[in-house]
Amino acid sequence: ESTLGAAAAQSGRYFGTAIASGRLGDSTYTTIANREFNSVTAENEMKIDATEPQRGQFNFTAADRVYNWAVQNGKQVRGHTLAWHSQQPGWMQSLSGSALRQAMIGHINGVMAHYKGKIAQWDVVNEAFADGSSGARRDSNLQRTGNDWIEVAFRTARAADPAAKLCYNDYNVENWTWAKTQAMYAMVRDFKQRGVPIDCVGFQSHFNNDSPYNSNFRTTLQNFAALGVDVAITELDIQGASGTTYANVVNDCLAVSRCLGITVWGVRDSDSWRPQHSPLLFNNDGSKKPAYTSVLNALNGG
Numbered sequence: 001e002s003t004l005g006a007a008a009a010q011s012g013r014y015f016g017t018a019i020a021s022g023r024l025g026d027s028t029y030t031t032i033a034n035r036e037f038n039s040v041t042a043e044n045e046m047k048i049d050a051t052e053p054q055r056g057q058f059n060f061t062a063a064d065r066v067y068n069w070a071v072q073n074g075k076q077v078r079g080h081t082l083a084w085h086s087q088q089p090g091w092m093q094s095l096s097g098s099a100l101r102q103a104m105i106g107h108i109n110g111v112m113a114h115y116k117g118k119i120a121q122w123d124v125v126n127e128a129f130a131d132g133s134s135g136a137r138r139d140s141n142l143q144r145t146g147n148d149w150i151e152v153a154f155r156t157a158r159a160a161d162p163a164a165k166l167c168y169n170d171y172n173v174e175n176w177t178w179a180k181t182q183a184m185y186a187m188v189r190d191f192k193q194r195g196v197p198i199d200c201v202g203f204q205s206h207f208n209n210d211s212p213y214n215s216n217f218r219t220t221l222q223n224f225a226a227l228g229v230d231v232a233i234t235e236l237d238i239q240g241a242s243g244t245t246y247a248n249v250v251n252d253c254l255a256v257s258r259c260l261g262i263t264v265w266g267v268r269d270s271d272s273w274r275p276q277h278s279p280l281l282f283n284n285d286g287s288k289k290p291a292y293t294s295v296l297n298a299l300n301g302g
């Protein structure tokens with residue numbers, strides 16, 4: 001196959017990208033995005049600050065712009081993200097305790113109702129674990145509402161849209177030896193044992209010189225899948241865009257039957273949140289980088 005999406009589809013997987021609504025008027029961008037990818041994640045537009053700028057007043061203008069572009073072009077949509085310490089609107093930042101807990105529940109219900117039955121996977125909770133060696137939860141206003149906030153978010157989400165796969169999503173959890181990975185693993189194992197509704201784990205996979213790709217990523221994916229959840233690579237970018245590293249990541253996903261697919265976090269380097277890392281598959285002029293060919297060849301089986 002000659003595009004990333006079609007090549008991934010040969011094994012029943014998808015190959016997606018993050019889409020920014022502000023770039024949908026750029027035809028170089030939309031031409032590549034439409035041609036190469038068959039799954040879309042809104043880069044910012046489905047986040048809490050965008051969708052509920054005032055409490056109880058939902059705004060899906062920008063989110064729907066991304067959603068409609070994706071669906072009109074035949075792509076599936078990953079929802080990102082419902083409960084997160086970051087990109088909270090001011091009103092939510094100022095809440096705590098049971099008021100914040102209720103606001104989180106109301107937010108999940110409001111956004112999931114709007115997209116009910118339309119989202120393949122939702123990142124229900126994003127980035128809830130601390131970096132470093134503690135293996136602890138990240139301190140945040142949501143965490144301070146009680147350690148059960150994550151399972152409450154998942155139970156709320158399951159009731160709101162039973163058709164969506166419900167994912168926990170995080171970064172620096174690709175290396176099996178890291179404390180953060182082990183902490184996330186213990187949580188997912190506990191959720192599966194206790195019947196908390198979780199379907200998938202998203203590995204953001206922002207690889208850089210400080211947190212480089214390690215070949216034990218495949219072990220990580222296999223171990224999570226063995227708990228009975230699907231896995232996905234949700235925000236892939238690699239500092240310097242080594243073709244070898246990109247191919248390794250693709251082959252890790254292909255080696256794990258429960259790996260649903262791969263999403264890269266933007267189209268061209270100039271679209272990246274870290275443009276100085278040149279981490280993506282397309283140059284600023286829209287031409288294909290060597291890493292593109294490495295990914296395509298890996299998806300095509302070699």
Ligand code: G3I
Pocket residue numbers: 043044086087126171204235273
């Ligand atoms: O919308 C405003 C615009 O009005 C203003 O003029 C402009 C001035 O700086 O800022 C715009 O908002 C920015 C927004 O992106 C849209 O471009 C924010 O400042 C900026 O902080 C925000 O960055 C996003 C970041 O999440 C915020 O946490 C990145 O685009 C987005 O790629 C990044 O994505 C995250 C994932 O959601 C979670 N995992 C990590 C990943 C990378 O940080």
